[in-house]
Amino acid sequence: MISKNQLKLIHALEQKKQRKKNGLFLVQGEKNVGELFNSDFTVKQLFATSSYINKNSRALNEFGLVSLTIEATEDELKKAGTLISNNSVLAVVECKIMPLPQIQKDELILVLDQVGDPGNLGTIIRVADWYGIKHIICSPDCADFYNPKVIAASMGSFARVQVSHTDLSEYLSQQSMAIYGAFLEGENIHKANLNKSAFIVMGSESHGISPEIEKFISHKMTIPSFGGAESLNVAMATGIIVDNFKR
Incomplete structure (x- = not known):
């Protein structure tokens, strides 16, 4: 009882x-x-x-x-x-205190800027787990990793993917590896030369990557559209982008 x-x-x-x-x-x-x-x-x-x-x-x-x-x-x-x-x-x-990771050789790290929807964060954690990505770095205004909706949407992947919340400007300013970001006006990801070691930055569906974080992006990329949809869900877009890196 x-x-x-x-x-x-x-x-x-x-x-x-x-x-x-x-x-x-x-x-x-x-x-x-x-x-x-x-x-x-x-x-x-x-x-x-x-x-x-x-x-x-x-x-x-x-x-x-x-x-x-x-x-x-x-x-x-x-x-x-x-x-x-x-x-x-x-x-x-x-709860665990998640240390900020140092990127390793041939490693991809996801960076999420203002992704506030718990369901999207949980799904992105699940996507990361599917593709063997071990670390996700979130801005402070992202959904809380320990939100019950995030844990539920991750379908168990929360136990294998380390999620940290920190000031992204400070964190990215200390990195020397390539930093890719998803933008509507970026390079077609199907034709881009993608590094094996990189940070992949995804922004919110409504605002995209914030100007404060955009200045750290070394490679802007976009998913080409072949139909009439206005946009993609951020979790879906993350899956497509990570799949291209892994291919």
């Missing part, structure tokens, strides 16, 4: 300021919680149905989570969580 105090904490963690204050965030659903088992995240508490506990008893034992697991009903989990489909398990997890 989920106590009133536990329920209060779970609901509080839907808010960014409470996640920051408590140093905790929520992971919901069987798929995403399962990704925690082999990650370096620290689970503080697990709320799960009896059927989930029985089904995953070996894993719970193996990863030392039995003593942290509290049995709950499906109705309790639905009331506690933010996902309509979450009816089996919810975890309260310790």
Whole structure:
């Protein structure tokens, strides 16, 4: 059973300021919680149905989570969580301090400028994981990595991709590798000479890359259009651009 105090904490963690204050965030659903088992995240508490506990008893034992697991009903989990489909398990997890990465040989790092939609950030994390990109650097006004919607949209990839929030001007000013940026008036990416080691900057759908960050871009690129659509979703555009780099 989920106590009133536990329920209060779970609901509080839907808010960014409470996640920051408590140093905790929520992971919901069987798929995403399962990704925690082999990650370096620290689970503080697990709320799960009896059927989930029985089904995953070996894993719970193996990863030392039995003593942290509290049995709950499906109705309790639905009331506690933010996902309509979450009816089996919810975890309260310790936030990590993500160090800023130093780019390595043959590495791509995604840089996100003002990508505020949690669903887009979660999908971009999933795209990065698919293409083996380990690091994403976000501006402070991007969606919070620990937002429940970001974690849900990443479909478990949050456990393998390191996401940091920092001042992009300061970070990019210290880099010597090529910095590519997505612009409507950039070079056709199909014809561009793309480096194996590079930063790829993506801006918000509504404003694009901000002028403060544009001055650090060494290569402007665009995805050519063959139809009548006005624009692409930033997560979709990120996937297309990364695919061209990997090819």
